[in-house]
Amino acid sequence: MNPVIGYWTYRGNVEPILLLLKQADQPFQMKTYKQGVGRDYLGIEWPTDKKQLNLFYPNLPYIVDGDIKISQTLAILRYLARKHDLGPRNELETVRSDIAEQGAFEMMCSLWSAWYVETNQEYENRRPGLESYLVEKLVHTENVLGSNKFILGDRVTYVDFLLYSTLDYIRLYKASLLDSHENLRKFLDRIEALPKIKPYFNDEKFTRFPIIGSRAKFGHYKPVQ
Numbered sequence: 001m002n003p004v005i006g007y008w009t010y011r012g013n014v015e016p017i018l019l020l021l022k023q024a025d026q027p028f029q030m031k032t033y034k035q036g037v038g039r040d041y042l043g044i045e046w047p048t049d050k051k052q053l054n055l056f057y058p059n060l061p062y063i064v065d066g067d068i069k070i071s072q073t074l075a076i077l078r079y080l081a082r083k084h085d086l087g088p089r090n091e092l093e094t095v096r097s098d099i100a101e102q103g104a105f106e107m108m109c110s111l112w113s114a115w116y117v118e119t120n121q122e123y124e125n126r127r128p129g130l131e132s133y134l135v136e137k138l139v140h141t142e143n144v145l146g147s148n149k150f151i152l153g154d155r156v157t158y159v160d161f162l163l164y165s166t167l168d169y170i171r172l173y174k175a176s177l178l179d180s181h182e183n184l185r186k187f188l189d190r191i192e193a194l195p196k197i198k199p200y201f202n203d204e205k206f207t208r209f210p211i212i213g214s215r216a217k218f219g220h221y222k223p224v225q
Contacts, residue, residue: 003065006031006049010210010220011165013073013108014061019161020077023196024084033060035213074105081158093152097159100144100151104163107137111169115216123217134170134177141167142181149190156194164191169211173218 005021007014009032021028033046050058055071062071063079070076081087088094114130117123141163145151150160167188171178178185192201200206211219 001066002027002029003063004029004031005061005063006033006053007061008033008035008213010212011169011208012212015165016158016161017061017063017073017076017080019164019191019197019200020080020084020086020158022200023156023161023194024080024086025196026080026084037214041213041215074101077101077158077162086156086158088152088157096144096152097157100141101159101162103137103141103144104159104166107134107141108162108166108169110134110137111166111173111219112212112216115212115218117217120217131174131177138170138177138181138184142184145183145187147183150187156191160187160191164188168208169219172208172211 003021003026005014005017005028007030018028018030033049034043035041036043046060053062053064053069055062055069057071059071061073061076062069063076065079068079070079078087088097110130110133114126115123117126148154150156151163152159164187167178167184171188191197209220209222214220
């Protein structure tokens, strides 16, 4: 039986998982949950499934793969990477992968923290701090990638998909943040051109937005140009 992936109807934390599965040629079933409005933002289905799935940390995304049930984004990515040989293969690679993983995920979480706020004014107040943080972290990320095609060299691994989604979300937020990072821009192009990944982005069902839920001040609706 193919694994089941559960998540909301936007890209968010689940996209790196989907890209990994595409790269692994692993068919899967997607269980999407529609968010509600206001205090009922968790919708109807997820609160019920949340109680019944018996996850250690009930959360989205989750994966059900036979008898294995996992929540938490990074735990899912690591599990699938081990299963499909899309992770590090020695201690040096593991150290490099761990560093890049945490750096990418911290940047992604910084976006959610700045975008999921109560008021437009609070969002505007947080933007300078977010952008200052990203300027610094993108330099670090550029140094980690260096002249490599991917984080671990010529071989694509799960952490590349995590980094891809993070960088793409940053690009959609403020493309100029990547202007001085040619290797990161080329990295984005390289991931999108992977033979097993390219059809994902070329599919007519794929859209860059929504990145996250409708409660966010940025990332749900495509900005008006």
